[in-house]
Amino acid sequence: xxxxxxxxxxxxxxxxxxxxxxxxxxxxxxxxxxxxxxxEPNENVCPVCLGLPxxxxxLNEAAVEAAVKVGKAIDADIPEETRFHRxxxxxxxxxxxxxxxxxxxxxxxxxxxxxxxxxERRTVAIERAHLExxxxxxQHVGGGIDTADYTLVDYNRAGVPLMEIVTAPDFRSPSEVRxxxxxLEEVLEYLGVFDAGRDGSLRVDANLSIIPAEETNGDGTIxxxxxxxxxxxxxxxxxxxxxxxxxxxxxxxxxxxAIQRGRxxxxxxxxxxxxxxxxxxxRSKEEEKDYRYFExxxxxxxxxxxxxxxxxxxxxxxxxxxxxxxxxxLSEEAASKLTSTKQVxxxxxxxxxxxxxxxxxxxxxxxxxxxxxxxxxxxxxxxDRLGEVNRLVELVATDEITxxxxxxxxxxxxxxxxxxxxxxxxxxxxxxxxxxxxxxxxVEAIDENPDAVADYHAGEGGAINFLVxxxxxxxxxxxxxGDVNQLLRAELEE
Amino acid sequence: xxxxxxxxEAEIAGDAEGPLAGKTVAVKDNISTDGVRTTCGSRMxxxxxxxxxxxxxxxxxxxxxxxxxxxNMDEFGMGTTTETSYFGxxxxxxxxxxxxxxxxxxxxxxxxxxxxxxALGSDTGGSVRCPAAFCGVVGIKPTYGLVSRYGLxxxxxxxxxxxxxAPTVEEAAELLDVIAGSDERDATTRTEGDDSNxxxxxxxxxxxxxxxxxxxxxxxxxxxxxxxxxxxxARLEDQGATTHEVxxxxxxxxxxAYYVIAMSEASSNLARFDGVRYGHSGGYDGNWNETFGRARxxxxxxxxxxxxxxxxxxxxxxxxxxxxxxxxxARAWVKQDFxxxxxxxxxxxxxxxxxxxxxxxxxxxxxxxxxLADANTVPVNLADLPAISVPAGEADGLPVGLQLVGPAFxxxxxxxxxxxxx
Numbered sequence: 082x083x084x085x086x087x088x089x090x091x092x093x094x095x096x097x098x099x100x101x102x103x104x105x106x107x108x109x110x111x112x113x114x115x116x117x118x119x120x121e122p123n124e125n126v127c128p129v130c131l132g133l134p135x136x137x138x139x140l141n142e143a144a145v146e147a148a149v150k151v152g153k154a155i156d157a158d159i160p161e162e163t164r165f166h167r168x169x170x171x172x173x174x175x176x177x178x179x180x181x182x183x184x185x186x187x188x189x190x191x192x193x194x195x196x197x198x199x200x201e202r203r204t205v206a207i208e209r210a211h212l213e214x215x216x217x218x219x220q221h222v223g224g225g226i227d228t229a230d231y232t233l234v235d236y237n238r239a240g241v242p243l244m245e246i247v248t249a250p251d252f253r254s255p256s257e258v259r260x261x262x263x264x265l266e267e268v269l270e271y272l273g274v275f276d277a278g279r280d281g282s283l284r285v286d287a288n289l290s291i292i293p294a295e296e297t298n299g300d301g302t303i304x305x306x307x308x309x310x311x312x313x314x315x316x317x318x319x320x321x322x323x324x325x326x327x328x329x330x331x332x333x334x335x336x337x338x339a340i341q342r343g344r345x346x347x348x349x350x351x352x353x354x355x356x357x358x359x360x361x362x363x364r365s366k367e368e369e370k371d372y373r374y375f376e377x378x379x380x381x382x383x384x385x386x387x388x389x390x391x392x393x394x395x396x397x398x399x400x401x402x403x404x405x406x407x408x409x410x411l412s413e414e415a416a417s418k419l420t421s422t423k424q425v426x427x428x429x430x431x432x433x434x435x436x437x438x439x440x441x442x443x444x445x446x447x448x449x450x451x452x453x454x455x456x457x458x459x460x461x462x463x464x465d466r467l468g469e470v471n472r473l474v475e476l477v478a479t480d481e482i483t484x485x486x487x488x489x490x491x492x493x494x495x496x497x498x499x500x501x502x503x504x505x506x507x508x509x510x511x512x513x514x515x516x517x518x519x520x521x522x523x524v525e526a527i528d529e530n531p532d533a534v535a536d537y538h539a540g541e542g543g544a545i546n547f548l549v550x551x552x553x554x555x556x557x558x559x560x561x562x563g564d565v566n567q568l569l570r571a572e573l574e575e
Numbered sequence: 576x577x578x579x580x581x582x583x584e585a586e587i588a589g590d591a592e593g594p595l596a597g598k599t600v601a602v603k604d605n606i607s608t609d610g611v612r613t614t615c616g617s618r619m620x621x622x623x624x625x626x627x628x629x630x631x632x633x634x635x636x637x638x639x640x641x642x643x644x645x646x647n648m649d650e651f652g653m654g655t656t657t658e659t660s661y662f663g664x665x666x667x668x669x670x671x672x673x674x675x676x677x678x679x680x681x682x683x684x685x686x687x688x689x690x691x692x693x694a695l696g697s698d699t700g701g702s703v704r705c706p707a708a709f710c711g712v713v714g715i716k717p718t719y720g721l722v723s724r725y726g727l728x729x730x731x732x733x734x735x736x737x738x739x740x741a742p743t744v745e746e747a748a749e750l751l752d753v754i755a756g757s758d759e760r761d762a763t764t765r766t767e768g769d770d771s772n773x774x775x776x777x778x779x780x781x782x783x784x785x786x787x788x789x790x791x792x793x794x795x796x797x798x799x800x801x802x803x804x805x806x807x808x809a810r811l812e813d814q815g816a817t818t819h820e821v822x823x824x825x826x827x828x829x830x831x832a833y834y835v836i837a838m839s840e841a842s843s844n845l846a847r848f849d850g851v852r853y854g855h856s857g858g859y860d861g862n863w864n865e866t867f868g869r870a871r872x873x874x875x876x877x878x879x880x881x882x883x884x885x886x887x888x889x890x891x892x893x894x895x896x897x898x899x900x901x902x903x904x905a906r907a908w909v910k911q912d913f914x915x916x917x918x919x920x921x922x923x924x925x926x927x928x929x930x931x932x933x934x935x936x937x938x939x940x941x942x943x944x945x946x947l948a949d950a951n952t953v954p955v956n957l958a959d960l961p962a963i964s965v966p967a968g969e970a971d972g973l974p975v976g977l978q979l980v981g982p983a984f985x986x987x988x989x990x991x992x993x994x995x996x997x
Contacts, residue, residue: 135625135724176847
């Protein structure tokens with residue numbers, strides 16, 4: 082008994098991922114049905130994605146292009162030609178009762194992704210990434226999967242292009258997984274092949290096992306035998322970064338507790354129940370399916386050897402972040418904020434090309450993103466208003482309005498009412514008051530307040546502030562208080 | 576009419592004008608017709624009505640033909656006699672009391688009986704050529720990729736092609752001209768058949784044609800069939816063709832390889848018939864796995880179940896390499912043998928079927944005997960090549976077909992040679 086008891090500190094968590102991401106294409110992977118969400122179930126369907134007898138798949142090359150972009154971004158090997166296989170299993174959401182996927186010739190093999198975990202750089206090996214079709218979706222009515230009165234099937238999603246990205250068992254903690262997923266999404270969004278905001282666009286299956294620390298090698302790597310010896314659980318139904326961290330933290334604790342109590346961890350598939358915050362057993366691995374993979378003869382092998390050269394990908398987030406720090410002399414924090422999405426980075430570079438990069442950074446990273454965030458808006462909501470934002474920064478840069486008015490009146494008016502900066506400035510009379518007008522106000526203030534003037538000459542410091550206030554009032558707040566102060570002193574000293 | 580040629584009689588009018596204007600066409604009941612049920616000869620699809628036309632159906636209609644019915648067939652194309660049809664056997668109009676061959680028996684019988692001028696069938700391992708031979712008509716199995724399979728309910732998708740039947744080679748070629756050519760809905764189609772004019776090649780000119788006769792395809796053939804075959808060859812030689820023996824050593828493994836591949840693909844292709852979206856469901860409640868099983872138990876006949884089970888087995892972990900992969904290796908070998916034989920001859924000739932038509936009911940009990948009857952036709956599907964079956968004459972009053980095999984996309988050559996006989 083005691084010999085089997087192991088201290089928690091002696092255990093190492095090992096996690097590998099299968100990440101399913103929806104590739105952004107206009108049409109499905111094997112037919113011309115739209116991938117946009119439909120209003121009604123079974124609306125975006127045709128003989129092909131319904132698997133009607135006699136219908137044949139035709140490969141949407143846009144999905145392959147997207148996959149090649151991913152392959153380039155993760156520095157994967159892209160084969161001379163890629164082909165498809167059938168994965169055979171019966172399930173009501175699967176129209177043909179087989180899924181067209183890739184088997185021994187995936188479009189991407191042996192890649193890697195550099196991630197940042199709590200400020201440290203780590204490289205995660207990506208064993209493969211392949212294309213496949215999404216099945217439909219099931220809606221259980223009157224209960225859960227095992228208690229429902231009946232189940233409805235919606236094939237709108239059937240045939241939506243997915244990429245399954247399989248990592249090596251390189252993660253040692255749930256927080257690393259979360260960091261990886263965030264960085265992966267960022268890269269995919271930069272490539273323009275992924276939309277994190279789309280429902281169901283990210284789905285994660287995670288394999289987690291706990292092994293004794295003494296079975297790890299000095300450098301933290303783990304031999305395959307040690308990994309194979311430990312029972313692992315596959316956790317399914319994870320659909321967010323946060324969910325992944327929570328589900329795996331739960332599973333890590335559950336397994337460690339079992340081991341500490343001398344119980345064996347069962348090799349099984351578990352379902353992450355987001356609402357209850359626990360994983361529940363789905364089926365034991367003994368029933369592991371035989372998918373009877375074989376070649377899909379309806380889709381001839383596609384030559385992609387030239388595609389890697391022909392298809393360009395944009396600068397990726399890490400590289401762009403580093404360049405921003407050097408080229409625009411930005412802090413790491415600012416560079417990070419300004420490269421959080423490709424759209425923000427593009428937006429910033431447009432503004433920075435016109436004005437002082439530092440001023441541009443303040444206005445894009447702090448003011449604009451802050452106000453957008455406050456309104457639950459995205460940079461994409463103002464993408465077509467780049468010219469207006471440029472004008473706003475110009476107004477500040479040329480001292481035509483104060484920073485305070487630019488932020489509080491102009492920017493907020495732009496976002497709340499959709500008005501143009503110049504319209505707001507004119508309507509609110511925010512233009513900095515001309516020098517003559519200020520000068521006149523200064524003279525007036527001095528004339529109208531002889532007591533304050535006397536106090537000033539008597540050396541009372543507060544008097545000048547009172548007079549500045551008077552001038553500001555007269556100019557409707559549009560004068561620069563510093564300038565007013567100077568003008569007053571000059572006038573009073575004459 | 577007593578022959579039970581059609582599962583569903585219909586009148587689907589085509590365009591007023593076109594190369595097939597005024598012609599009637601019978602369509603095998605595994606080729607989808609919009610609004611007209613397409614049963615595949617199975618209880619499973621007894622009430623299935625497709626919402627779309629197969630590409631060949633659109634092309635035939637555009638060419639002016641009228642479709643007169645959906646022809647009987649072995650269930651899902653699995654058979655050599657049309658007797659595995661859920662809708663009962665078809666009698667052979669050219670040899671009453673005998674089977675019309677299969678699996679496209681209804682299509683061949685429709686042409687032989689004059690119920691249709693032309694017909695469409697599908698050929699996975701001989702399913703156009705066998706019934707053409709048994710019914711005394713012409714049937715063409717095109718090169719894989721010449722004709723779109725879009726809308727053809729798949730049995731073994733890497734092997735099959737839709738092909739025409741007609742009383743003469745020239746008429747069969749006219750129908751082939753209409754259906755051949757690339758289709759954006761079938762990624763395996765090629766452009767070789769675009770703007771074809773096969774009918775023009777039906778001039779019967781065999782002067783100087785070099786005919787290779789694979790000795791392996793005569794071994795084990797019925798004596799009367801072999802005799803009729805040589806008589807037909809003699810007629811070609813009289814018109815200037817020359818004949819020599821060639822060898823296809825791999826064909827002794829072709830039947831085994833063919834059935835492993837065809838059944839493996841069938842086990843996957845027929846998986847979609849679970850009663851959820853269309854087809855026979857049995858109306859059962861409860862665990863979906865069990866209801867799928869019951870729907871399939873009721874909807875499929877014995878031969879279909881046999882092939883699904885064997886195909887599932889051949890693809891299973893631990894057996895995949897022993898059966899499926901080995902069969903693929905054999906397929907590559909067969910292709911290579913044909914390439915070599917066709918480098919020594921313009922066309923290869925053999926009896927289409929090693930036997931004359933069976934009597935109705937004769938072969939149903941012995942599936943292995945039935946599979947072996949495909950010995951001369953299945954190697955051609957394994958090699959993706961074109962072939963034609965033309966009437967060679969009769970043996971004991973029963974029709975005998977002569978098969979000509981050509982190089983990939985060598986349909987013109989086959990039509991020219993075949994038209995010297997019919």
